[in-house]
Amino acid sequence: MPWLQLLLECEEEIPYGARAFKCTDCSNSLCSFYLHPHCVRKPKETEYPFHPNHPLTTLLQMPPIDESEKLQCIACCRRIDNVFLLHCTESECSNINLDIGCVFRKPAVKYQRHDHPLVYFEKIYLHGARCSVCNLLCDENLFRCYACNFNIHPECLLKPLKIIFDDHVHPLTLTSLLIEKEEQNGYYCDNCDEITDPLADVYWCKHENCWFGAHIDCIPQERITEVVEASSPQILEENLAASLTKLMLRD
Ligand SMILES: [Zn+2]
Ligand SMILES: [Zn+2]
Ligand SMILES: [Zn+2]
Ligand SMILES: [Zn+2]
Ligand SMILES: [Zn+2]
Ligand SMILES: [Zn+2]
Ligand SMILES: [Zn+2]
Known part of the structure; x- marks a missing residue:
C-alpha cells in the first residue's frame, strides 16, 4: 500500500454498508485498507510540475464507462481502474491523467x-x-x-558525454545523429563497419571535416583513454x- 502514509485517517468506524474507498492498488490480498470519502487527502498539485499550464483536479469517481475504458496514467502508463486520480479538465487534455501512485513521485x-x-x-x-x-x-x-x-x-x-577513444585523435561526443545531423539511415561505425541504429546515440567526432563515429558498445571502458566530460x-x-x-x- 504505497500511498497509505499519504492519506489521512480518522480511525473512526465505517458503518456497515456505508460508502468507502478501498485499496485496490495492492497485490497483498489480505490488505483491507478502507477510508471514508471525506478522509481522502486530495492532492492539489503533483510533486512534479509536468503540466504547468492548467490546474489539475482530483477525481474521486470514475468518469462514464466509455471514457474510463481508455483512462491511462500518463506517468506509468498503467490503465487506471480505481477512482483515485488527478486529471486535467481542459477538453484538449483528455490524456492528462495521473494515478495516485504517480501523483507523489x-x-x-x-x-x-x-x-x-x-x-x-x-x-x-x-x-x-x-x-x-x-x-x-x-x-x-x-x-x-x-x-x-x-x-x-x-x-x-551514466555514459560519459565526451571521451578520448584509443583509436581516434579527437574527442568523441555522445550524439544523436538523427537530431544533430538529421541522419535518418544510420552511419557505418568506424570501429566495426556495421550500420548504427539511427535512433540510438553514437560516439561522434565533432572536429571540423572529420567524419568519425562509433557504436556506444564499440567503445568499451578499457578503450577510453580519457573521460573529457563525465555524465554527472x-x-x-x-x-x-x-x-x-x-x-x-x-x-
Ligand atoms: Zn474517517
Ligand atoms: Zn521532458
Ligand atoms: Zn501511474
Ligand atoms: Zn491541460
Ligand atoms: Zn575526428
Ligand atoms: Zn560498431
Ligand atoms: Zn539505454
Missing part, C-alpha cells in the same frame, strides 16, 4: 541532455518503450520524463543517491 535526477528532471520508475506499462540513448527496450528500472516520454536506463544515464546527473532525491552511486562504482 518526486523528480529523482537531472540529466544534462534533457531539459526536465527525470522521475524513477520500477516499471512502466508502455508497450515498446525505448531508451533515448541506446534505443533498446526500457520499461523496467528506468528514469523518465513523462511530459516528453523521454526514457533512459540508469547505465545509459544531479541527484534530486536522496533515497536514490545510494543506489545510483552503487551503479556508478560497479564499472
Whole structure:
C-alpha cells in the first residue's frame, strides 16, 4: 500500500454498508485498507510540475464507462481502474491523467541532455518503450520524463558525454545523429563497419571535416583513454543517491 502514509485517517468506524474507498492498488490480498470519502487527502498539485499550464483536479469517481475504458496514467502508463486520480479538465487534455501512485513521485535526477528532471520508475506499462540513448527496450528500472516520454536506463544515464577513444585523435561526443545531423539511415561505425541504429546515440567526432563515429558498445571502458566530460546527473532525491552511486562504482 504505497500511498497509505499519504492519506489521512480518522480511525473512526465505517458503518456497515456505508460508502468507502478501498485499496485496490495492492497485490497483498489480505490488505483491507478502507477510508471514508471525506478522509481522502486530495492532492492539489503533483510533486512534479509536468503540466504547468492548467490546474489539475482530483477525481474521486470514475468518469462514464466509455471514457474510463481508455483512462491511462500518463506517468506509468498503467490503465487506471480505481477512482483515485488527478486529471486535467481542459477538453484538449483528455490524456492528462495521473494515478495516485504517480501523483507523489518526486523528480529523482537531472540529466544534462534533457531539459526536465527525470522521475524513477520500477516499471512502466508502455508497450515498446525505448531508451533515448541506446534505443533498446526500457520499461523496467528506468528514469523518465513523462511530459516528453523521454526514457533512459540508469547505465545509459551514466555514459560519459565526451571521451578520448584509443583509436581516434579527437574527442568523441555522445550524439544523436538523427537530431544533430538529421541522419535518418544510420552511419557505418568506424570501429566495426556495421550500420548504427539511427535512433540510438553514437560516439561522434565533432572536429571540423572529420567524419568519425562509433557504436556506444564499440567503445568499451578499457578503450577510453580519457573521460573529457563525465555524465554527472544531479541527484534530486536522496533515497536514490545510494543506489545510483552503487551503479556508478560497479564499472
Ligand atoms: Zn474517517
Ligand atoms: Zn501511474
Ligand atoms: Zn491541460
Ligand atoms: Zn539505454
Ligand atoms: Zn521532458
Ligand atoms: Zn575526428
Ligand atoms: Zn560498431
